[in-house]
Amino acid sequence: MLEIRNLHARVGDKEILKGIDLRVDAGEVHAVMGPNGSGKSTLAGVLAGRPEYVVTEGSVVYRGRNLLDLQPEERAREGIFLAFQYPVEIPGVNNLYFLKAALNAVRAHRGEPELDAIEFTALVRSKMSLLGMDQELLSRPVNDGFSGGEKKRNEIFQMAVLEPALAILDETDSGLDIDALKVVAGGVNALRSPDRAAVVVTHYQRLLNYIVPDQVHVLSDGRIVRSGGRGLALELEEKGYGWLAGAEDNEPARDSRLEARA
Amino acid sequence: MATKASAYLSMVERAQGSHAGEPAWLRDLRGSALAEFRRAGFPTTRHEDWRFTNVAPIGDTPFVEPPPAEVSPDEVARVLVPGVAGPVLVFVDGRFAGKLSTPAPPSGGVTLRPLADALLERPAVLEAHLGRYATVADRPFAALNTASFEDGAIVEVADAAVVEGAIQVVFLSTVTPAPAVSHPRVLVLLGRHSQARVVETFAGLGPTRGLTNAVSEFVLDEGAWLDHVRLQREPGSAFHVGRAQFHVGRAARVSSTALALGGLIARLDTVAVLAGEGADATLNGLYLADGVRLVDNHTDIDHAVPHGTSRQLYKGILDGRARGVFNGRVRVRPDAQKTDARQTNKTLLLSDDAQVNTKPQLEIFADDVKCTHGATVGQLSAEALFYLRARGIGEQDARAMLVRAFAADVTGRIGLDPLRADIDRRLASMLPGGRVAEVVA
Ligand SMILES: Nc1ncnc2c1ncn2[C@@H]1O[C@H](COP(=O)(O)OP(=O)(O)OP(=O)(O)O)[C@@H](O)[C@H]1O
Ligand SMILES: [Mg+2]
Numbered sequence: 001m002l003e004i005r006n007l008h009a010r011v012g013d014k015e016i017l018k019g020i021d022l023r024v025d026a027g028e029v030h031a032v033m034g035p036n037g038s039g040k041s042t043l044a045g046v047l048a049g050r051p052e053y054v055v056t057e058g059s060v061v062y063r064g065r066n067l068l069d070l071q072p073e074e075r076a077r078e079g080i081f082l083a084f085q086y087p088v089e090i091p092g093v094n095n096l097y098f099l100k101a102a103l104n105a106v107r108a109h110r111g112e113p114e115l116d117a118i119e120f121t122a123l124v125r126s127k128m129s130l131l132g133m134d135q136e137l138l139s140r141p142v143n144d145g146f147s148g149g150e151k152k153r154n155e156i157f158q159m160a161v162l163e164p165a166l167a168i169l170d171e172t173d174s175g176l177d178i179d180a181l182k183v184v185a186g187g188v189n190a191l192r193s194p195d196r197a198a199v200v201v202t203h204y205q206r207l208l209n210y211i212v213p214d215q216v217h218v219l220s221d222g223r224i225v226r227s228g229g230r231g232l233a234l235e236l237e238e239k240g241y242g243w244l245a246g247a248e249d250n251e252p253a254r255d256s257r258l259e260a261r262a
Numbered sequence: 263m264a265t266k267a268s269a270y271l272s273m274v275e276r277a278q279g280s281h282a283g284e285p286a287w288l289r290d291l292r293g294s295a296l297a298e299f300r301r302a303g304f305p306t307t308r309h310e311d312w313r314f315t316n317v318a319p320i321g322d323t324p325f326v327e328p329p330p331a332e333v334s335p336d337e338v339a340r341v342l343v344p345g346v347a348g349p350v351l352v353f354v355d356g357r358f359a360g361k362l363s364t365p366a367p368p369s370g371g372v373t374l375r376p377l378a379d380a381l382l383e384r385p386a387v388l389e390a391h392l393g394r395y396a397t398v399a400d401r402p403f404a405a406l407n408t409a410s411f412e413d414g415a416i417v418e419v420a421d422a423a424v425v426e427g428a429i430q431v432v433f434l435s436t437v438t439p440a441p442a443v444s445h446p447r448v449l450v451l452l453g454r455h456s457q458a459r460v461v462e463t464f465a466g467l468g469p470t471r472g473l474t475n476a477v478s479e480f481v482l483d484e485g486a487w488l489d490h491v492r493l494q495r496e497p498g499s500a501f502h503v504g505r506a507q508f509h510v511g512r513a514a515r516v517s518s519t520a521l522a523l524g525g526l527i528a529r530l531d532t533v534a535v536l537a538g539e540g541a542d543a544t545l546n547g548l549y550l551a552d553g554v555r556l557v558d559n560h561t562d563i564d565h566a567v568p569h570g571t572s573r574q575l576y577k578g579i580l581d582g583r584a585r586g587v588f589n590g591r592v593r594v595r596p597d598a599q600k601t602d603a604r605q606t607n608k609t610l611l612l613s614d615d616a617q618v619n620t621k622p623q624l625e626i627f628a629d630d631v632k633c634t635h636g637a638t639v640g641q642l643s644a645e646a647l648f649y650l651r652a653r654g655i656g657e658q659d660a661r662a663m664l665v666r667a668f669a670a671d672v673t674g675r676i677g678l679d680p681l682r683a684d685i686d687r688r689l690a691s692m693l694p695g696g697r698v699a700e701v702v703a
Binding site for chain 1 (some may be wrong): 645650653655660663664666668674
């Protein structure tokens, strides 16, 4: 579904991604972990088409197409969804109005008819109850004055309505209470299917108890320095990232122990 | 200065002949207005109130008096706010058009009269109020209006009356062979504890190049409530100079929204005098300009007595090489303690070449007051734009959504539902996308 090869990207003069290779097949969930500033959001942003990131080298193929040729809205219509680490407040734009415009843009692209007000309301109702989303929040402007947790929940709600093929969740679990965490995980798991995939950026292996990943990757200084199974997340939880710095060269012993556990 | 005014002066002097039958007080009022205009002439940019607005193109245009014009009821209907009940006063090129107007129902507590009728039927009321608020000293365009107005609308709302729907006053400009000038004049008197909505609409019936020089005076007696919208949507080729003057009595409340959407040069002075204790004035505005147009809003709130409240929110959207001016004057007189005044001005620049000059002008002479002001000038948020696009919304749609959201902050506060909907519709077809703030420093 997604094949990233030797991806380099910069912001301004600063190189942030320094050669990422990652392959995500349909039906899989990949977790991406790594220290603050390592480039996780940059990777997510590059995939979603954030304009300020400039790709200098490498390629990204999504469902057989060169993803980097597409505008952000085209990527979204092709089924890519980025749950933002910091969802944007948009005063004056009503949540449901916005979501309807988004859904109908995606549907039009798929050659499906627009949903009318009644069909849209029915869809919203069903997704709301699935995610325990508050009606009052939806009638407000997009994320305007939402608490941190409410914003994250709104991201997952949008995802549930848009039903993307490839969901990229950037720290959607940060700042969530345990109930909300389960809701978010439930939203992702509800979308799990053989023809969909997800990339989940997180700092906490706790989320991975609920969204069980097929693979875990550790990003450090713009590179994936380690990939493994679920056990890698547990290892990180215990030891932090320090031991991984230049791990391949310096700490073969720990490396092999890790392989054994995974 | 006076040279540019000379063509006007001769036009006004000619008009004095037709004012010969007016009562002495009115002839005096006009006489001193003419003297003031003769003294001052058209303002130049050396005049502090006109620093950023060069009206030389107005002074240089040899405007003529508009020839009589026929306007059809259909043309009027297209300008009216749909779905609003209430009387309608129509002026065509500054002249009252009785046949196109809808009188007020006799029992509704509101009387509308063209100036000529009011002079006959309500001479004392007229003498007590007309021109007493929109005074002419150092206000050359108001002086020109007072010296020249041919016709006007006099609206009286009886004590305790609650007017159904809204009173609509419509000023239409027709396309004339040579650019024409009109001086519409409105006086609205709200009795004690009365309530009314007034919508003033200025519109052109085609690509007019004339000058509309309007003055409206609103007088709110004790406890009165006025909801006012001034919709100026003349063509981008027209000149518009306007003055909306509110005299707010004890515990009276005015809420006014000025929408300045049209005009090659559009200048509006909105003045509220909080003359009675507990008076409350909300003055909001939205201004739009593109191309080489210039839109200038000057507000002036005079807290003359204690316990007054004023709120101002002015927002502008400028594209192309348009220029905007906002000057917000707030005066708090020495004994106007417990004044609470707030002013906000925000301008969205949709192009690199658009610009705005914004200036708060606070003159506070009392110590126990709350006065705040703030101004921002910005571009569309790149973050918000990306967020919308990342959900599948096309770039142009996303921009339009954000621009409309910016405007909705003002239009959303319009109390009259059908009018708000009508304006939203009009804006949707007018508003462009525009450029986005750079996020990378
Ligand atoms: N627009 C930008 N301008 C300048 N520097 C940027 C920009 N975006 C990201 N960076 C820098 O790139 C690096 C990687 O940032 P990124 O947000 O991808 O990290 P992250 O792994 O998501 O971190 P966190 O765990 O804190 O969310 C950081 O040093 C950050 O400061
Ligand atoms: Mg991040």
